[in-house]
Amino acid sequence: MNDQWTDRLSDYLDSELPAGERTALEAHLATCGECRGTLEELRKVVVRARSLEDRPPTADLWSGIYARLTPGRRPAGSPLGRPGVSRDATARSWRVSFNVSQLMAAGIALVLLSAGGMWVALRQPQPAGDAYTPRPGNAANAAVWHRTDVAIADLQEALARNESRLDTATVRVVRENLALIDRAIAQARTALNADPANAYLNLHLADTMRRKLELLRRINAIAAQS
């Protein structure tokens, strides 16, 4: 796989490449079947990811957040509204975007998106001067945690299969760091069990799990290249 180009495919899909790079990439695509295939995969994932927005994700949680964010405004699209993929007007915009290594398994990427959806929703800025307390979206949260756990288990299984390709020192360091993240996840979960409505703890757990997914994804990608 040609990293020089594959890492730019996501930006290409989002029309964010400068004209010169875009032309060069299109020239490369004309001659590289592997990159064309990867681009096609990316398109499918983006289409699939966009379709996920139309579900009512963590609606009970989001409606509370949205109401606090924009008093007097009703979220667009449905009575409850949906988080979509954008933050407020002053913050940088969020978009559906994956890099190629996330495409190691499209299914994993979609789970990442689900976890990311919660992350984005919980990251919404809050009004000043208020200790924020969202309503607990227990069922929806549990589903997201479960899907993320499944994705992590899949990637750990893949790593167990592939780690013989890596240097033993690298494997040891990766295991130590995964254990570090596991301890952080366990501590966040314990705190969250005692205070399930706490926005910071929900966000922190989601963020820490995302970190574990990304580390596993990255190490699997390195093992695959070795």
Added chain:
Amino acid sequence: MLTTLAAAVLASLAPLQGVTDTTIAVPAGASLSVNNFGGAIVVHGWTQNRVKVHAEHGSRGRIEASLVGSTLSVKAGSRMGAPSVVDFDITVPQDMALTLGGTYTEIEVDGVRGAISAETVEGEINVRGGSGIITLHSIQGSVTLADATGRIEVNSVNEDVALSNVSGQIKAETTNGEVTLWGIKSASVEATTINGDVLYEGTITDGGTYTFNSHNGDVAVSVPEGANVTLSVATANGDIDASFPLPFRGTPERHRYTFKLGSGSARLEAESFQGDIELRRPAELQERVQRKDKHKNKNHEEN
């Protein structure tokens, strides 16, 4: 198309007592790609439109350089098939975009002004200069970036990450290490670690977004006087302390508190699960960074 534009040049360079030297003319706007399994990649910038490659390697090693289209690829090979250890010292046009990769490879870049992508598994990455898209990734080595501007993504897994005098959109991350950012000019900064401190000394620009997060470490952030920022601070088991009056006393029971300074235009989140949150004036953190640097240099000299 690249293939039609490309005047492919392949230089299979014969080793001379384990040392290879060659200089290759490159067109304006050319990029460099170096792949080295083990050893070092050191890159310097100069004002000429030529790339000078100096490589030290074993007697069975060989260096291949090929110019395809506008990309010069340099890689190490071996007559025996096994990967060889090579120390590259490469001088490039200052604006040349760089893609540098390796496994057991130290990467050092100095005096360049173009985009940089550097990735290694076991080795440090130290870069001074660069602009545009800059991505630096190491698993087991520390990563430093200085005097750069652009869209910057820097991460390690098991070591520290440090950025100084850097501007642009910044994302810095490690798992087991500290994240230190100072002299930063940015409207978008994200710095996170699981096990280590996070320190940010830099601008807080109106409309900007700043996120600082640790699980086990302290988070120290400089808030310049007159900053217009909505601060969201949170800790599960630590304390919140500031060098200026806060609109609450002690640590809020709900773990997170949001308040405005000035117009509140920028948004800043500082969070740690186990550690403390410190909101300081820039001079305090500058002093802290300088002390840390001195300490580090002293240790380095002693070793």
